[in-house]
Amino acid sequence: DGGITQSPKYLFRKEGQNVTLSCEQNLNHDAMYWYRQDPGQGLRLIYYSQIVNDFQKGDIAEGYSVSREKKESFPLTVTSAQKNPTAFYLCASSIFGLDTQYFGPGTRLTVL
């Protein structure tokens, strides 16, 4: 059963903590992405990776970090430097060279 999984579904963070959001895909897609969605807003690109061990900043990378050690996995760390991290975080993937993206179920992060 192919798809994209994200965990956890809900995450609560205290001020000053770093948290890591998981994204795994078994679609054999080369490219993976992280987006952030705020209420009533469109999706904004945080980071993307087209190939293992390589990634690029998107429009709102400040306060976030990523790694791409395996093709299947693209975890996102929300650091304490991100001043307003409460949002819905969406991971997506696509076949390299094609721009059609498919999304995971998302992680809702709340800062307490």
Next chain:
Amino acid sequence: QKEVEQNSGPLSVPEGAIASLNCTYSDRGSQSFFWYRQYSGKSPELIMFIYSNGDKEDGRFTAQLNKASQYVSLLIRDSQPSDSATYLCAVDSGGGADGLTFGKGTHLIIQP
């Protein structure tokens, strides 16, 4: 700065009628255009994509693209209550796996 504009709505349409959703984009070099449906609290689901000027039909859905006017639309025929959702327009200008630019979405309500 690439921009994608959508009327936020809500757009209210009677059941069985045609729903028309519109989107304009700023980057004249944009090459690929996508419509995603997003139910409240869920992740976006790909509905249609279109690359060439003209119409593309898939079941009850028709995507229309006019590159000269920088305009893309989605028509939903025989609207059903289950079509009630937010519809996100997304545009890719990079010709590859470097992320999409999303509009803020149009909230569609199908009235039984």
